[in-house]
Amino acid sequence: MxxxxxxxxxxxxxxxxxxxxxxxxxxxxxxxxxxxxxxxxxxxxxxxxxxxxxxxxxxxxxxxxxxxxxxxxxxxxxxxxxxxxxxxxxxxxxAAKTAGPRPPSADAYPIEELVVQTSRYTLSNDLATTATFLTQDQIKDLPQLAGETLRAVQRLPGSATNGFSGIGPVRGGEPGEVAIILDGLRLYEPFHLKNFLSPVSLLDSRLIDSVAYYSGGFPAIYGDRMSAVIEAHSIRPGQPRYFELGVDLFHASALGSVSFAEDRGRALLSYRRSNLGELAKFSEAEFGEPNYQDAFGRLGYSLTERTRASFNVLVSIDTIEALRARETQKVTAEYRNVYAWATLEHEWSEAASSRGILSYTDLSNDRYGRISEAARTAMLNDERTFHVLGLRWENLLDTDLLQHRFGLEGRRLWGQYRYVSDVSLAAGTPFPGSPALQVQRDLSPEPDGYEAVAYWDVRTDITDRWTFQGGLRFDTQTYDGSGDGAQWSPRLSALYALGRHSNLRVGWGRFYQPQGINELQVEDGIDRFNPVQSADHFIVGFDHAFATGLDLRIEAYRKRYRRLSPRFENMFDPVVLFPEAEFDRVMIDPDSARAYGIEALLRLRPHGSWSGWLSYAWSRAEDRIDGRDVPRSWDQRHALTLGVVWSKGPWTVSLANSYHSGWPRTPLRIEFDSGVPRVSSGVRNRDHFGSYNSLDLRVTRVFALSRGVLDVFAEVTNATSKANACCVQYKSHVNESGSVHYESDVDSWLPLVPSVGVLWRY
The missing domain is CATH 3.55.50.30 (Phage tail protein beta-alpha-beta fold)
Incomplete structure (x- = not known):
């Protein structure tokens, strides 16, 4: 319906x-x-x-x-x-719908809003047709370190997680290949502590009402990224007045919503600040003091029964001081993000509607660092500012036979980089026999230009069994000076209803990703933008809803990358303060890449007090470099996730376990070039770390108060305290014979992390 x-x-x-x-x-x-x-x-x-x-x-x-x-x-x-x-x-x-007799159709047991679309996953317990895939209730019921909304996404098939970062690679792509959208606006830098593995997003879990997640094959209305789309919608409380106050180990937060003008208008304001700075003061280890905060505001008003307007603002501020190696390494950073956008929506008729979004984005990133060691010194001064002014106009038109979505978007972008660094290594560093070395960089590019977008997406139900969706997208950029011209992105999906409860889907599309105006790699000495990257997706899927309350989904995919941009990685230890000053920093410049795999998701709809899911994925992600296939650093052959939720009365208990086979590891091999020792990159990613596993638990109890309710929760991340290896540090030692051997020290991701908190809702 x-x-x-x-x-x-x-x-x-x-x-x-x-x-x-x-x-x-x-x-x-x-x-x-x-x-x-x-x-x-x-x-x-x-x-x-x-x-x-x-x-x-x-x-x-x-x-x-x-x-x-x-x-x-x-x-x-x-x-x-x-x-x-x-x-x-x-x-x-x-209420659960009773299954009455009806002819087989594509909507018999829909799992997506657009039933022909492949790769939209959900842990939802409701099979009704809806645009919601992860609701706020489902997100908050799952264990979520630091209240991170995107932890729930990481439990879906296709995501690669290290348990710390807020977002990971999706189906073999880089983390930067994921677009995050809030209420129609693309967020350019959606994470706090972005130079420190981005552990927390700007999407406060109390603010987000629902999340739609595409792990690939997304329609033509989405662009700019090659791997995945996460579209979030902020809450709209139904009560005339609604308020929240919360505090836990990681955050303190407040939210309020009020209606006015006889409920034609509504204002919403939320605020969140981290408690990490206070926690750092009680720690015996000197690791610095991270602080961040964010705020969101929305003012909406119904001008008429058919016309609605809203104004939104999202602001985040980070101030970080990070220390390492007995304070011989220190980095301070200040980040400020401001997103402001106005939305005007109008329903022309029951079959046609439009939405316009006028937006302004202001980003400011400052990073300063120093290294003061006996054999190595370094300084860093990195200042960046970016501005984006955008106008988007999108439309829906339903002509019964065809459902159209089409639109235009234009952006004016300008930015400024000021990057200066000086790294000096004494003779014998990092290896005995290494000559003294000094690397200085001074870059100040000022990109300026435009982006233009046009798209058209159409869906039609040919018969009761066949449904098709196709689209075409046009993108072009001038700020990068690459002269790549326009990119045309065709997309096509089809669904065949095998029966009342079974569907077969297939999808193909081309996806382009230009380098964002804020993504220039000046820290590695690059002052020019790379050519536009592209990837082709091919996806085949099958789903079936069992009468017993189980839903099965199986999907196979293949991604082929062309014209990839070079990227930089630290081969041994990615968890460092000053990545560009480390000896294991290398440039990866693949000729092409591919990612392919098979995913299966088995979901239990609510059965009494129980619900849950089980998923398995087999996958490979490889770069083609000099005629060889080299595993990407996040390649994981096997991944398994399990979730169980029990809810009865005021109690909710959830368990989530994430497992994947060990990511690639590079062994240390020294080779000599004219007698000078250097790290060999020819053995990059030849070995593997041990398997990753994290068991997370959450218990919530709701108490009725004279005014409102009180949620009390306790949570444990990595409850078994498994040492999930992440990185290796090497130290050289000279033997009495004069030979050199290297000792390795393997570090791990997060240990057992407990958390408790309360939330007052009234």
């Missing part, structure tokens, strides 16, 4: 009740208003505006005149029900 059909049915229901409207105390009133009145009697109802829209009205006069019985009666005609979370605390959810 489409939105248009729902609206028609709603209008018909309201019309049928007009004869009793004026004689009935509840009929034709807004559902949210009545629920708010019931809060005065001590009841708490938890829902979002996706579930109970502001315009949803009571269509049938209820028999009950109060209490939870009244709430149930006014919700039931809309297919909604109450789930008791604790005494007088209820969440509102969609």
């Amino acid at each position: 489409t939105l248009r059909h729902v609206l028609r049915a709603l209008v018909a229901c309201i019309a049928s009740c007009t004869s009793t409207v004026y004689a009935s105390p509840y009929a034709n009133r807004r559902v949210s208003d009545v629920l708010d009145e019931l809060r005065g009697a001590g009841f708490v109802f938890i829902y979002s505006t996706h579930t109970v829209p502001a315009g949803l009205r009571i269509t049938v006069e209820p028999v009950a005149r109060g209490g939870v019985e009244l709430a149930r009666e006014i919700l039931a005609p809309h297919g909604l029900m109450l789930l008791e979370a604790a005494p007088k605390i209820y969440s509102i959810a969609r």
Whole structure:
């Protein structure tokens, strides 16, 4: 059933009740208003505006005149029900639909909003047609280190995780190949502590209502990135007033939402600050003091019944001081991100709508560093500013036979780099016999130019069994000076309904990725942008919904990369403060690359108090370098994730286990060039670390208060404290015979990390 059909049915229901409207105390009133009145009697109802829209009205006069019985009666005609979370605390959810006889169709058991689309994954327990794949409830129920929203995405097939970074490679691509979008705006730098493995995103888990995740094969409306798209939507509380206050080991946060002008307008404001600086003061180790904070604001107003406007602002500020090696290495960094965008939406008719987004992005990144060691000294001064002014116009048109999505976008971009570094190595460093060396860099490029985008995407249901979706995207850039011209990206997907509960999908597309204006690699001595990269995706998938409550999905994919940009890696130890000053820094310049694999996801829909999932992926990711296939540093042959959620009354307990085979490791081999020792890159990624495994647990208890509810949770990351190896440090020693041997010290990712917290909602 489409939105248009729902609206028609709603209008018909309201019309049928007009004869009793004026004689009935509840009929034709807004559902949210009545629920708010019931809060005065001590009841708490938890829902979002996706579930109970502001315009949803009571269509049938209820028999009950109060209490939870009244709430149930006014919700039931809309297919909604109450789930008791604790005494007088209820969440509102969609009632399970009874399976009646109907002919097989592509929508028999839809798992995606666009049923023909491959590679959209979900842990959702609801099979109803919806654009939501990970709701806020599902995100918060899962263990999430530091409250990180994207931890839930990392538990889906195709993601490679180290347990620390907020986002990892997806289906063999680099982490930078993932686009993150919030309420229609692409975020250029969506992470805190971005030069320190990006552990926390700007997507506060309390702020995010839902997340849609494409692991590949995404439609033509999305561009700029080659591997994946994560589209997040901020919450829209249904209550006239809603507030939250929370504190845990990592963050303190606050959120408030109020309506005004007879509910035509709504304001939302959230704020979050880290507690890591305070934690650092209580630590015996001198590792520095990281601090960050972010805030989001939205002001929305319904100009008419068909026209809505909103203004959004997202601001983040980081201040980091990082120390290492007994304070002989020190890096300080200050980051400031400001995203501001205004949105205007208009429904021309039941079949046509448009949305315009005017945006401004301001990024400021400053990094300063020094190394003061006996055999090595270094200094760094890195200052960068970027500005992006954008205008996007997108449209939806439903002509019954064809559903169109098309739009235009233009961006004006300008930036400034100021990078100065000086690295000096004494003779005998890093290896005995190494000559003294000094490397100085001074670069100050100032890119300036434009981006232009046009796209068209169309979907059609040819028969009850066949559905097709195709699109074409046009991109061009001038700020990079590469002269690459325009990029044309065709996309095509098809779905064949094998039966009422089974679907077969296939998708193909070409995806281009220009180097972003903020991605110039000046730290490695590069002051020119690389040519536009591209990748071709081919995906085949099958899904089946079992009557027992299990859903199975199997998908095979293949990605072929062309014209890849060179990248820089630290072969032995990626967890360093000053990557460009380390001896193991190398440039990887592949001729091409490929990634392919098979993924299977088995999901249990709610069965009593239980739900869960199990996924397995076999994959390979390789660069083609000088005629050889070299595993990428995040190549993982086997990956297995398991999740179990138990929820009853006020209690929710979740367990999530992530396993993958060990990532490649480079053995240390010294070769001599004219008598000068240097690290051999010919053996790069020949060995492997041990397998990675992290068992994470979370327990939540909801308490009813005289005003609102209190969530209390305890969480453990890597509960078994497994030493997941990440990196190696080498030290050279000269034997009595004069020969040199090297000792290795293997370090690990996160140990066992506990956390506790409380959240007051009222």
